[in-house]
Amino acid sequence: MKTLRKWSRILHRDIGFFFIGTTLIYAISGIALNHMSDWNPNYSVEIKHFTTSINLEKTATTKDYVLTLLDKIDNRNNYKSHYYPDKNNIKIFLRGGSSVYVNIKSGKGIAEYLKKRALIFETNYLHYNPNRIWTWFSDIFAASLILFVITSFFITKGKKGITGRGGIYMLLGIIIPVMFILYYM
Numbered sequence: 001m002k003t004l005r006k007w008s009r010i011l012h013r014d015i016g017f018f019f020i021g022t023t024l025i026y027a028i029s030g031i032a033l034n035h036m037s038d039w040n041p042n043y044s045v046e047i048k049h050f051t052t053s054i055n056l057e058k059t060a061t062t063k064d065y066v067l068t069l070l071d072k073i074d075n076r077n078n079y080k081s082h083y084y085p086d087k088n089n090i091k092i093f094l095r096g097g098s099s100v101y102v103n104i105k106s107g108k109g110i111a112e113y114l115k116k117r118a119l120i121f122e123t124n125y126l127h128y129n130p131n132r133i134w135t136w137f138s139d140i141f142a143a144s145l146i147l148f149v150i151t152s153f154f155i156t157k158g159k160k161g162i163t164g165r166g167g168i169y170m171l172l173g174i175i176i177p178v179m180f181i182l183y184y185m
Contacts, residue, residue, distance in 0.1 A: 008154035029127035
């Protein structure tokens with residue numbers, strides 16, 4: 001048992017240190033993704049209101065007028081395309097996921113600019129398993145977490161270990177998710 005406890009400590013410590021960064025990435029991303037109904041974790045949206053007198057009625061030269069508008073509110077090089085969702089409005093798509101909406105009757109418009117949230121965008125990207133190599137790394141991380149759990153059983157003995165307070169905490173950590181599953185499913 002002494003050897004098992006010794007190796008459990010060594011593995012627990014080394015796995016913990018090795019995966020500190022990965023754990024932090026998944027924790028930040030997990031919190032961000034848990035609150036997707038409250039905010040967009042990948043992008044912030046900046047809204048700019050404007051009024052224009054440029055004629056954006058649907059004609060053969062509409063694109064020229066759209067580019068003239070973009071010269072005033074953004075940059076014509078960001079133009080991707082445009083269309084008319086209805087007879088009174090034009091929607092202009094810009095590079096980077098941004099867009100411009102204009103009421104062609106009143107000239108009132110809104111430009112929505114998407115900006116990647118620094119660090120959180122990248123951590124979310126990894127959380128979505130972007131490619132096979134990262135999936136393998138994530139699987140190794142998950143298996144290491146299982147080993148991390150198993151080694152924790154043997155690190156502390158007595159009333160603070162798995163047969164005492166540690167065991168109670170472990171049971172609570174299992175019971176709480178099971179209760180949520182039973183209640184919400």
